[in-house]
Amino acid sequence: MLDVVRQILLRDLRLAFRRWSEMATPLIFFVIIASLFPLAASPDEAQLRSTGAAVIWMSALLSSLLALDGLFRADSEDGSMEQLILGPAPLGLVVFAKIVAHWAVSGVPLLVLAPLAALSFYLPLTALPELIAALALATPTLSVLAAIGAALTVSLRAGGTIIGLLILPLTGPVLIFGTRATELAALGEPVAGPLYLLASVAVLAVSLGPPITAAAVRTALE
Amino acid sequence: MLDVVRQILLRDLRLAFRRWSEMATPLIFFVIIASLFPLAASPDEAQLRSTGAAVIWMSALLSSLLALDGLFRADSEDGSMEQLILGPAPLGLVVFAKIVAHWAVSGVPLLVLAPLAALSFYLPLTALPELIAALALATPTLSVLAAIGAALTVSLRAGGTIIGLLILPLTGPVLIFGTRATELAALGEPVAGPLYLLASVAVLAVSLGPPITAAAVRTALE
Amino acid sequence: MTSLEVRRGGIGLLRDLSFKLSPGQTALVTGANGSGKSSLLRVIAGLAVPAAGRIDWRGSAVHRLPPEDRGEIAYLGHLDGLKQEFTVDENLEFCRSFWKGREPVEPLVAEMRLESYRHRNIRRLSAGQRRRVALVCMRLKPARLWLLDEPLTNLDTRGTEVVIEWLKGHAAEGGIAVVSTHRPKRLETAASIEVAL
Amino acid sequence: MTSLEVRRGGIGLLRDLSFKLSPGQTALVTGANGSGKSSLLRVIAGLAVPAAGRIDWRGSAVHRLPPEDRGEIAYLGHLDGLKQEFTVDENLEFCRSFWKGREPVEPLVAEMRLESYRHRNIRRLSAGQRRRVALVCMRLKPARLWLLDEPLTNLDTRGTEVVIEWLKGHAAEGGIAVVSTHRPKRLETAASIEVAL
Amino acid sequence: MNAVPMRSRLWRAFHQLGSPPYVYRLAGRLAPWLGVASCVLLAVGAFWGLVLAPPDYLQGNSFRIIYIHVPSAYLSMGGYVLMAVAAGIGYIWRMKLAHGVAVCVAPLGAWFTALALVTGGIWGKPTWGTYWEWGDARLMFELLLLFLYIGYMVLRMSFDEREKADRVSALLAVVGVVNVPIIHYSVEWWTTLHQGPTLIREGGPSITMDMLIPLLIMLAGFSLFFGWLLCKRLQGEILRRERRTRWVQNLAVEAAA
Numbered sequence A, B: 001m002l003d004v005v006r007q008i009l010l011r012d013l014r015l016a017f018r019r020w021s022e023m024a025t026p027l028i029f030f031v032i033i034a035s036l037f038p039l040a041a042s043p044d045e046a047q048l049r050s051t052g053a054a055v056i057w058m059s060a061l062l063s064s065l066l067a068l069d070g071l072f073r074a075d076s077e078d079g080s081m082e083q084l085i086l087g088p089a090p091l092g093l094v095v096f097a098k099i100v101a102h103w104a105v106s107g108v109p110l111l112v113l114a115p116l117a118a119l120s121f122y123l124p125l126t127a128l129p130e131l132i133a134a135l136a137l138a139t140p141t142l143s144v145l146a147a148i149g150a151a152l153t154v155s156l157r158a159g160g161t162i163i164g165l166l167i168l169p170l171t172g173p174v175l176i177f178g179t180r181a182t183e184l185a186a187l188g189e190p191v192a193g194p195l196y197l198l199a200s201v202a203v204l205a206v207s208l209g210p211p212i213t214a215a216a217v218r219t220a221l222e
Numbered sequence C, D: 001m002t003s004l005e006v007r008r009g010g011i012g013l014l015r016d017l018s019f020k021l022s023p024g025q026t027a028l029v030t031g032a033n034g035s036g037k038s039s040l041l042r043v044i045a046g047l048a049v050p051a052a053g054r055i056d057w058r059g060s061a062v063h064r065l066p067p068e069d070r071g072e073i074a075y076l077g078h079l080d081g082l083k084q085e086f087t088v089d090e091n092l093e094f095c096r097s098f099w100k101g102r103e104p105v106e107p108l109v110a111e112m113r114l115e116s117y118r119h120r121n122i123r124r125l126s127a128g129q130r131r132r133v134a135l136v137c138m139r140l141k142p143a144r145l146w147l148l149d150e151p152l153t154n155l156d157t158r159g160t161e162v163v164i165e166w167l168k169g170h171a172a173e174g175g176i177a178v179v180s181t182h183r184p185k186r187l188e189t190a191a192s193i194e195v196a197l
Numbered sequence E: 001m002n003a004v005p006m007r008s009r010l011w012r013a014f015h016q017l018g019s020p021p022y023v024y025r026l027a028g029r030l031a032p033w034l035g036v037a038s039c040v041l042l043a044v045g046a047f048w049g050l051v052l053a054p055p056d057y058l059q060g061n062s063f064r065i066i067y068i069h070v071p072s073a074y075l076s077m078g079g080y081v082l083m084a085v086a087a088g089i090g091y092i093w094r095m096k097l098a099h100g101v102a103v104c105v106a107p108l109g110a111w112f113t114a115l116a117l118v119t120g121g122i123w124g125k126p127t128w129g130t131y132w133e134w135g136d137a138r139l140m141f142e143l144l145l146l147f148l149y150i151g152y153m154v155l156r157m158s159f160d161e162r163e164k165a166d167r168v169s170a171l172l173a174v175v176g177v178v179n180v181p182i183i184h185y186s187v188e189w190w191t192t193l194h195q196g197p198t199l200i201r202e203g204g205p206s207i208t209m210d211m212l213i214p215l216l217i218m219l220a221g222f223s224l225f226f227g228w229l230l231c232k233r234l235q236g237e238i239l240r241r242e243r244r245t246r247w248v249q250n251l252a253v254e255a256a257a
């Protein structure tokens, strides 16, 4: 069982590094969004600080959604998905491994980059640990949600963009709690409340997400 | 000659309606960004108004980039692009028609939706004509730029996301002029300056873009 | 297999088809374009559910097989199921470890004349070379039932001969195969029954 | 065609190949998997540029042909070049109008037995049915030079016969065709020369 | 009458520049001269600029960073133009060597862009009170130039065939060249914190001789340094591209012997 998770994880990570431009791009995308935004907005420090949290979370959300489009599409267009479905492991497990791999290449680097963006929006240094914690709890949920969307649309050519449509409403709570946590942290107030909420959403998503995703993939290819 | 433009235009528009979810999504994406953002940021009217222009332009940019990934990818993966290259018309013309079709389904609806978003950011009603004019001049440029990016990456599986990296730097001027125009309009000041600049950039893009894009497509499939 | 009915998109395709294969038998599925060969193979593989009837594999319906028994079925469809960004070797290695195959890779690669392409990305192979890799991949699964949908597509004469050898060997070891094809003459020597749709 | 050299990814493929076709001739290109048949056809079509040598079509190099003369070349590769979201009819209609073909569609569709699928999306056709549509599409171009890369892929017996008829008819009208295949026997009757790679 | 031999001579020079062994040897011969000359110029310029030149009456000693900032800023832009021109030539005349030049220029240009950004930032702190100013057009477009360099390199790496990478990335390089004039004129088109044109402007440079001469020396030194690095990289690139040819293998045999 665990062996299968390890194999798929390795395969997907290796694929991601092989197409490393794909891997690096959402991040660069994130950096560019975070740097073009102040250009477009008026570059007033106080104002930048107050919208900083929102922009960081919006762009984290967008870049993680962008990264997840190919999660099942590539596999189903070249016939690999059929092979995985027929494989000697429950599909839920395979899907779980794929989500973890994708989180590792899209979510984890965000944890490293977000603080840099935060600084460019003049967020106080003391708020960084909370920002990173909030992102660490939120990105798995975003990955799971995007995976569900990717699976639902895998049989449509249009998938790429319809994911946004299906998933954005569901990401609302994550976005709100995350921004709340960051804002509170910037003001030096305690952030335990929103962090707990983010954590419980993450637990829910990670436990229920893979089986739902697996069912969607299977149906899409039937 | 013109006949070819008409045929490709019709074909692509019809394809877009056939895959209507793909067509609708960037727009809904746009609406959701514009509506989630005030939610994530603190809903303070004065502050929303001041960042409104920037957010509208950022999301217009992102959604038009998202929409354009499939511009050449679908055609090249199923072999249609080869047929178009070998067709009885210069490829630049074919590409031009494809860009126009895509602008018609991604840019034009933005012109309708952007004012709604503007209102949700408390931009004054009097600034609407200028906002629409600026978007009308800017979206063709964005479409051309995104088409160049899409063409450069057709032969890469990973294309979808790398486009952002290649093209975002080039979209800088459009974003700056556009936001400037919107901000000036919101303050009730004359916007002719940035609009002229947007228009000249658009002329440049629309005249030089298609041949470059055609060269890129041809090379990618060589 | 009991009387089987398959539908696609609400249209009945196959009706009252039924056959039974015992160890060592190879069935050729033939029929005009669109007669339902691929659909039949997908149903047998458990990728699609029959509209009526059932397909049994050792006493239980295929689409309810527990994952550990699915390892006994190897399916190769019209699509190759290879990763374009991986080299031949990497693809084969994944197949082998995912399916816990024990067959050595070397002889198969040599038989399919892929030695000098082992480190090349699938994207840069010709159509027939890709098909060869996909066939080797299929062989790496320790399966007793082979489901091959037009395996000869794009293969040259030598490749075709290798596939025939493989089918014969598989039958000799007591394996079962269902092969769809438009060239039954070519595969005749390896087949024991023909199912014409 | 003067002495031709083709490379892919820096590796020489074909060297010093040269042949010349006159009106009414059909060339079969044969060779093992990976011997360069597809690459040769792409070069002739002008989709790729030869590393050395040149290919002339009525006196000028193919990859420099002005668009209005490119209409004389019809190419069908391993990929079908059809839009999955369009119906058979819509695909054919686009081909005809884009290429300004004058051949009537009905008889071709009937020959390929596609009448009852005319309003169905390509996505919902079988592999062989798609290939048939692609072949009809190719026929709708008013071309004098046909370049067909394994046209028989996935076709059943009847489909194959139709292709042979078409090739014969094309030659009889003074057309030229270059056809790559792994089944030269099957196409023998329609071919005048064979180029073995 | 004169035009014919003239043109044919030019044509031959062009052809020679397309011949890898010739360029390999040319670069090998140029490299040491460039290296020595750039070291000398940099040493002289640095001594003059950092020690001999008087402090600025407004900025004190912090202005001395100009001797790094301005040359690297110029080279970041000049490098891009060079890269785009080389890539364009490579695309149009299918000249592999020109692509090789573009490939070698890209990382160098990116480094100089980064250097211009960093030194500008360091200089910004004492003069403008901030390292970085979002919304300043010159700064933003210089940053975008860096992104363009990176995009060029990323795009190349995503292809596994060198030839295709060459041809596709060349188009990107050419398109991106519009950014260079934008950077240059940004100080005139937008109101910015950044200094207006100082050296290249109508009516001659607006800077005292004491500062100008060492700046020009540094500029020349940096350019030669750039050329030196370029020659070195180009040699490596040529060997990599031509490793299957007879002359490179002969070279390896000679080196071994």
Ligand code: HEM
Pocket (backbone or CB within 6 Å): E066, E069, E070, E073, E074, E116, E117, E118, E119, E120, E121, E123, E124, E125, E127, E128, E131, E132, E138, E139, E142, E143, E183, E184, E185, E194, E195, E196, E197, E198, E199, E200
């Ligand atoms: C991160 C911040 C900075 C960046 C990205 C930057 C970028 C540039 C660039 C690209 C140029 C070349 C412009 C051209 O040739 O058209 C340049 C030139 C120059 N910069 Fe900066 N700069 C920065 C900060 C500064 C600061 C703080 C100062 C001093 C107050 C300064 C002084 C100059 C001067 C004097 C020139 C030469 C101007 C000319 O001759 O045209 N820069 N800089």
Ligand SMILES: Nc1ncnc2c1ncn2[C@@H]1O[C@H](COP(=O)(O)OP(=O)(O)OP(=O)(O)O)[C@@H](O)[C@H]1O
Pocket (backbone or CB within 6 Å): C123, C124, C125, C126, C127, C128, C129, C154, D008, D009, D013, D031, D032, D033, D034, D035, D036, D037, D038, D039, D040, E161
């Ligand atoms: N994109 C590519 N880049 C580099 N090499 C390639 C590429 N495509 C094919 N090749 C190589 O070029 C050679 C010829 O390929 P080509 O597709 O022309 O063969 P083919 O004769 O059509 O084979 P098949 O019968 O399998 O279709 C093969 O050895 C293949 O590995």
Ligand SMILES: Nc1ncnc2c1ncn2[C@@H]1O[C@H](COP(=O)(O)OP(=O)(O)OP(=O)(O)O)[C@@H](O)[C@H]1O
Pocket (backbone or CB within 6 Å): C008, C009, C013, C031, C032, C033, C034, C035, C036, C037, C038, C039, C040, D123, D124, D125, D126, D127, D128, D129, D154, D156
């Ligand atoms: N996704 C689908 N939805 C609806 N109908 C389909 C779908 N795929 C195939 N069909 C129809 O089902 C029938 C059988 O298709 P199938 O692919 O099984 O044929 P086949 O015998 O494999 O043909 P071929 O020899 O062309 O591969 C065809 O008439 C086809 O039009």
Ligand SMILES: [Mg+2]
Pocket (backbone or CB within 6 Å): C037, C038, C039, C078, C149, D126, D127, D128
């Ligand atoms: Mg089939």
Ligand SMILES: [Mg+2]
Pocket (backbone or CB within 6 Å): C126, C127, C128, D037, D038, D039, D078, D149
């Ligand atoms: Mg081929």
